[in-house]
Amino acid sequence: MSNQETPVVDVNEQITLRKEKLAEKRKQGVAFPNDFRRDSLAANIAEEFGDKEKPELEEIGKKVKVAGRIMLFRNMGKASFITIQDMSGRIQSYVRKDQVGDETYDDFKTWDIGDIVGIEGTVFKTNKGELSVKASDIKLLTKSLRPLPDKWGGLSDQETRYRQRYVDLIVNEDSRATFIARSKVVKAIRDFLEAREFLEVETPMMHVIPGGATAKPFETHHNALDMPLFLRVAPELYLKRLVVGGLEKVYEINRNFRNEGLSTRHNPEFTMLEFYWGYADYNDLMDLTEEMLRFTVESVLGKTVFESGDATYDFGKSFERMTVLEAIVKYLPEVSIDQLNDLETAKKIAKASNVKIEDSWGLGKIQIEIFEEVAEHKLVQPTFITAYPAEVSPLARRNDDNPFVTDRFEFFAGGRELANGFSELNDAEDQAERFKAQVQAKDAGDDEAMHYDADYIRALEYGLPPTAGEGIGIDRLVMLLTDSPSIRDVLLFPHMRPE
RNA sequence: GGGUUGCUAGCUCAGUCGGUAGAGCAUCUGACUUUUAAUCAGGUGGUCACAGGUUCGAUUCCUGUGCAACCCA
Secondary structure (H helix, E strand, O other): OHHHOOOOOOOOHHHHHHHHHHHHHHHHOOOOOOOOOOOOOHHHHHHHHOOOOHHHHHHHOOEEEEEEEEEEEEEOOOEEEEEEEEOOEEEEEEEEHHHHOHHHHHHHOOOOOOOEEEEEEEEEEOOOOOEEEEEEEEEEEEOOOOOOOOOOOOOOOHHHHHHOHHHHHHHOHHHHHHHHHHHHHHHHHHHHHHHOOOEEOOOOOEEOOOOOOOOOOOEEEEOOOOEEEEEOOOOHHHHHHHHHOOOOEEEEEEEEEOOOOOOOOOOOEEEEEEEEEEOOOHHHHHHHHHHHHHHHHHHHHOOOEEEEOOEEEEOOOOOEEEEHHHHHHHHOOOOOHHHHOOHHHHHHHHHHOOOOOOOOOOHHHHHHHHHHHHOHHHOOOOEEEEOOEHHHOOOEOEOOOOOOEEOEEEEEEOOEEEEEEEEEOOOHHHHHHHHHHHHHHHHOOOOOOOOOOHHHHHHHHHOOOOEEEEEEEHHHHHHHHHOOOOHHHOOOOOOOOOO
């Protein structure tokens, strides 16, 4: 249907004019040359020559080849100043008719802001002291057919920034900085884990049985096999199979897909770090997480104290640790842990806290709902919350002293859950029972409940060593570090409804 | 799912108590060989998101739809 419709081409006077200029260039020869090789980036020139004086630069006479997009164009008759932008930043170039020649200069005067050019010239400083390249030759490499946003007002329309990220990246330095920071976050985590002998692996994105998290999957279909497949909601069960196989320290940084609503904190596809660590428990995991996050913050921001949103964060000092029930009591001082451990009293507390209780909920689920309502959003400073009820932790190992809870934690910062980790359930028979309970919940109408994964049980029956595993939401971590209020600000191409 | 707000030139935004719209930047023409959001003079450019309704007349009022942002569940 839609592929038979002719795409609507929006044209205006400026685009038409630029297309005419391109048509003229086609007539003259190669319109999209690829024979210009640069030898310098704007930032490197600034770094090397920025603090040198004008006469000194004239003496050096450093010749460079730079390339980039024209961002500013100041024409003064027989001479012009243009500012070009490359991946490293901006640099000005001084283009004179008597330097580049009449023919080139007359052509150059018809070029537009947004065009991509290659410049050969000498590094110098203007009378006002701005580091520039005096062009001896200049070449149009790519004609831009669309005008850029206002050079001063920029592009501020959120929708256009998300839909046309390429334009956002051209004109908004903040946006470029956010995505560079994102890349550094992932690199820091890789460096950290690689240094500790974790092995990076890739496990299936398409699952026959969706598992590893309580979430609704996207469904697709394999034509040749004529069978349904599910985009993964988590890689967990495959990564643990690898630990069974003897890859005792593995991690994967990749996309998960959850068929749920969109918000400033949720995108249908999002990036998780998941890692599994044989012969370790959740306490080891918390220590490692604290170290890893401290290292990441330091690597990306160059410091451990930073501002984000309304708060100042200190990732340099040790993170607070408390149990789910301790956190509830902290923010709801009129209740006691004993009251929270009594089903009837807990129900009353839940109702008083605006939680709508469902019949199928047990005490553990009620406690978690109370926690999420009264405590979660108040956990601003980095905090580990521990002792999650087994009822809401189908894959976590029970605590030896209190089997009602599991050896599990979640990590919070900025009022948002950033990580979830636990000592893994490696008792195949217990795991089989919990899968059965999930299947019953699914049959009772809970479409987020897990399926029974017989192969995973088989793997556990071969023996999973005592293992700890964790997932960290990369997008939310980047949001925190880049002070981005919406997940869309840290996704290069966030999901949008079609225009 | 509910509510609020927004959608006007390529960009950022005014505006019309209902009589088909303006500014700055961009763009076009001209001047200008060290500018800095260059400057100076003169122009072009709009299905006012889309579809209905009310009206002599709707970009403006009303209803619906789409997309987006924010808040709530």
